Amino acid sequence: MAPPVVTVFGTANFANAARVMACLEEVGVEYEVVEVDYMAKEHKGAEHLARNPLGQIPAFQDGDIKLFESRAIAKYVLRKYSKAAHVDLLREGNPEEAAMVDVWTEVEAHTYFPAIAPIFYECVVYPATHGIPTNQKVVDESLEKLKKVLDVYEAHLSRSKYLYLAGDFFSFADLNHFPFTFHVMTTPHASLFDSYPHVKAWWERVMARPSLKKISPDMVIRA
Amino acid sequence: MAPVKVFGPLLSPNVTRVILSLEEVGVEYEIVNVDFNTGEHKSPQHLQRNPFGQLPAFQDGELMLFESRAISRHVLRKYKTSEVNLLREGNTSEAALVDVWLDVEAHQYDPAIAPIIYQLIVVPMSGGTPDQKLIDESLEKMKKVLDVYEAQLSKHKYLAGDFVSLADLSHLPYTVHFMATPFASVLDSYPSVKAWVHDLLSRPAVQRVISQFPKY
Numbered sequence: 001m002a003p004p005v006v007t008v009f010g011t012a013n014f015a016n017a018a019r020v021m022a023c024l025e026e027v028g029v030e031y032e033v034v035e036v037d038y039m040a041k042e043h044k045g046a047e048h049l050a051r052n053p054l055g056q057i058p059a060f061q062d063g064d065i066k067l068f069e070s071r072a073i074a075k076y077v078l079r080k081y082s083k084a085a086h087v088d089l090l091r092e093g094n095p096e097e098a099a100m101v102d103v104w105t106e107v108e109a110h111t112y113f114p115a116i117a118p119i120f121y122e123c124v125v126y127p128a129t130h131g132i133p134t135n136q137k138v139v140d141e142s143l144e145k146l147k148k149v150l151d152v153y154e155a156h157l158s159r160s161k162y163l164y165l166a167g168d169f170f171s172f173a174d175l176n177h178f179p180f181t182f183h184v185m186t187t188p189h190a191s192l193f194d195s196y197p198h199v200k201a202w203w204e205r206v207m208a209r210p211s212l213k214k215i216s217p218d219m220v221i222r223a
Numbered sequence: 224m225a226p227v228k229v230f231g232p233l234l235s236p237n238v239t240r241v242i243l244s245l246e247e248v249g250v251e252y253e254i255v256n257v258d259f260n261t262g263e264h265k266s267p268q269h270l271q272r273n274p275f276g277q278l279p280a281f282q283d284g285e286l287m288l289f290e291s292r293a294i295s296r297h298v299l300r301k302y303k304t305s306e307v308n309l310l311r312e313g314n315t316s317e318a319a320l321v322d323v324w325l326d327v328e329a330h331q332y333d334p335a336i337a338p339i340i341y342q343l344i345v346v347p348m349s350g351g352t353p354d355q356k357l358i359d360e361s362l363e364k365m366k367k368v369l370d371v372y373e374a375q376l377s378k379h380k381y382l383a384g385d386f387v388s389l390a391d392l393s394h395l396p397y398t399v400h401f402m403a404t405p406f407a408s409v410l411d412s413y414p415s416v417k418a419w420v421h422d423l424l425s426r427p428a429v430q431r432v433i434s435q436f437p438k439y
Contacts, residue, residue: 053371053374053375054327054331054371065316065319067319067320067323068323069322069323069326069327069330071322071326072319072322072323072325072326073319075318075319075322076315076316076318076319076322079312079315079318079319080315092300092312095297095300095301096286098296098297098300099286099288099293099296099297100288102290102292102293102296102297103288103289103290103293105293106290106292106293107275107290109326109329109330110290110329111275152274152275155274156274
């Protein structure tokens, strides 16, 4: 096996670390994963704060370059290593396509993620790792929010007839939806997506990516 | 070439973000008002432009966009000049740092500062009373965030390094309003942040935009 080129601080069970790993898999770059012990508050210790001043997971290093914020790290990986790997998930050579990738990347960050993340934390993370029971009120509110968001996604995909969010090409925008959606799909709330046939079909296309199939087993959260 | 169109009022912070980018690259634009108070942002016409019914939306020829940071990236990418390169996409490490601090702005700075602006400025406009508890909680959050910014800006002139970028400018929409509130003095404890804010506010493009703001 080739020696690692880059380091990810944070294991794949952290959804934002998985976001970065998905990109590394897409570009076929060897990476080292360094565990950051969340339960021991290692992410708030001096060593990790030097890598991520917000004390969050993940952080990342590529030689002299040290980064944090998973979407920024992911973009850096794609910009630096895509050409050699013959993938083009950012489309920066085509302004109109790049703009659509940026639009749906922002939608994920500001609209999709806030609606879906609480379902993951309440149904998976808190019970498994903190022994805290699911707050059903939070889950119900999030499900209502998520339905309104999925209404828009369903309309977008069915009207445009695109295979993916930004066009007929898999992009960074689709990949950004993977980590948190994957986790929610392991809960009974996966059935929510059955009411959105175009969204469900899109998700199945996304999950067919070899890169995502490869990291999925490492993402599963165990008690 | 037809001017690009920005849909939404100048004073709406996410609209301001786009206008700042347009002024920096010197592209001709037209602002088309969308009346938030009458719910025009939820009208079928506006939903065609922004399916989430938010402000702004944007049109450049055939291209219709929404999400202010995506619009700003498009403007700064398509219309960049040899003098105005605020994304640094030709340099992977510089571009990465721009992206890092843009995400910090979106995920840390904005959530802390926006409720303060909303309570102090927007709520009274419809006759409401500011929620002091929420303001106080937001100020505490903001101070923790400012600790991180002070550390970064004491080492570098701008957030991504020694060059100004979209990461810096993206902070201005809410910050301009914040500087007009009594809490502007919070920045006195963060001298590098204060200097950075004043430097950004003195940019000609920024002055052109904020000179159109009301004097509170």
